[in-house]
Amino acid sequence: MSWFNKKxxxxxxxxxxxxxxxxxxxxxxxxxxxxxxxxxxxxxxxxKYLQDDEQSKDAVMQxxxxxxxxxxxxxxxxxxxxxxxxSRNYCLMQLRSSKKMEVVNVDDVMESxxxxxxxxxxxxxxxxxxxxxMQKLIATQRESIDLFYLQEKCYKDIAEQTGFSMNEVKxxxxxxKRNLKICMEKNSEH
Numbered sequence: 001m002s003w004f005n006k007k008x009x010x011x012x013x014x015x016x017x018x019x020x021x022x023x024x025x026x027x028x029x030x031x032x033x034x035x036x037x038x039x040x041x042x043x044x045x046x047x048k049y050l051q052d053d054e055q056s057k058d059a060v061m062q063x064x065x066x067x068x069x070x071x072x073x074x075x076x077x078x079x080x081x082x083x084x085x086x087s088r089n090y091c092l093m094q095l096r097s098s099k100k101m102e103v104v105n106v107d108d109v110m111e112s113x114x115x116x117x118x119x120x121x122x123x124x125x126x127x128x129x130x131x132x133x134m135q136k137l138i139a140t141q142r143e144s145i146d147l148f149y150l151q152e153k154c155y156k157d158i159a160e161q162t163g164f165s166m167n168e169v170k171x172x173x174x175x176x177k178r179n180l181k182i183c184m185e186k187n188s189e190h
Contacts, residue, residue, distance in 0.1 A: 015079040023072055031071065035064050038080060042087045049091035063090050097156060133183035140164070141176030148173050 018034040042063055046056035076082045134142055143162060147153045158169045
């Protein structure tokens with residue numbers, strides 16, 4: 001792919017007419033011709049943010065797929081500037097979604113919780129108490145906690161699976177953890 005190594009700045013004349021023609025006809029060849037002029041720019045932006053050659057090449061292709069729909073929905077004054085912002089935002093979203101979630105091993109949680117609460121008698125009794133407290137959670141919290149900690153799903157996967165928004169998932173997990181802790185502390189006092 002020789003366009004990854006191009007350094008010349010594309011000629012912006014004709015961008016508006018290519019864009020208008022694509023919008024009128026839906027001919028992907030026209031959009032492809034327009035996008036091809038800016039592939040080095042898009043690749044450079046992706047490489048800057050993603051810092052990986054292969055990921056950046058993949059991103060260039062994914063951004064084109066997004067263009068197919070987005071150019072018909074947005075009022076674009078300067079295609080080059082608009083594409084730069086679109087590319088940057090795409091990369092930032094990729095970085096956010098790929099951030100490593102802190103994975104908590106359930107056995108480690110149970111082990112540390114048992115060590116912190118030796119008055120609970122034995123591990124089996126503690127696990128039964130934890131199960132009872134899980135059942136006391138409201139359904140949305142219980143489901144989110146189960147998917148996050150026991151099934152080791154990320155926020156995005158939980159949102160897709162349950163239909164909850166990302167903010168709801170985060171809230172359900174946070175509130176569920178707090179409610180579990182309160183319940184477990186009450187049970188250890190008895």
